[in-house]
Amino acid sequence: xxxxxxxxxxxxxxxxxxxxxxxxxxxxxxxxxxxxxxxxxxxxxxxxxxxxxxxxxxxxxxxxxxxxxxxxxxxxxxxxxxxxxxxxxxxxxxxxxx
Numbered sequence: 146x147x148x149x150x151x152x153x154x155x156x157x158x159x160x161x162x163x164x165x166x167x168x169x170x171x172x173x174x175x176x177x178x179x180x181x182x183x184x185x186x187x188x189x190x191x192x193x194x195x196x197x198x199x200x201x202x203x204x205x206x207x208x209x210x211x212x213x214x215x216x217x218x219x220x221x222x223x224x225x226x227x228x229x230x231x232x233x234x235x236x237x238x239x240x241x242x243x
Contacts, residue, residue, distance in 0.1 A: 151228045173212040174219045182206040 147162035148154050149170045162168065171178050186202040213220045 151225060172223075173209045174216070174221060175223050176213075176220050177223070178209050179206060179213070182209060 147157070147160070147164075147166050147168045149168055152170050155168060155170060171181065175181075182202055182205055186199060186206065189202065190199060
């Protein structure tokens with residue numbers, strides 16, 4: 146099962162991920178996500194990704210922008226506070242690999 150460094154194991158309905166493959170999860174509430182998606186789209190275009198891939202990124206960008214407009218109170222600059230808290234708790238429990 147693929148894993149995200151911050152959120153841990155991630156189960157997906159679709160996808161062929163190796164068990165040890167690291168993936169990254171971005172949340173629509175992340176203030177920076179539209180810029181991340183836009184930059185990623187530009188890189189994909191520069192490197193020759195097919196149109197259907199660019200279209201998927203564009204659709205995700207539009208969905209994130211809409212979410213952020215409709216849920217402005219939930220949009221924030223990410224801090225990873227929960228991740229750091231879990232790390233401290235795991236260290237207290239002697240489980241340093243979590």
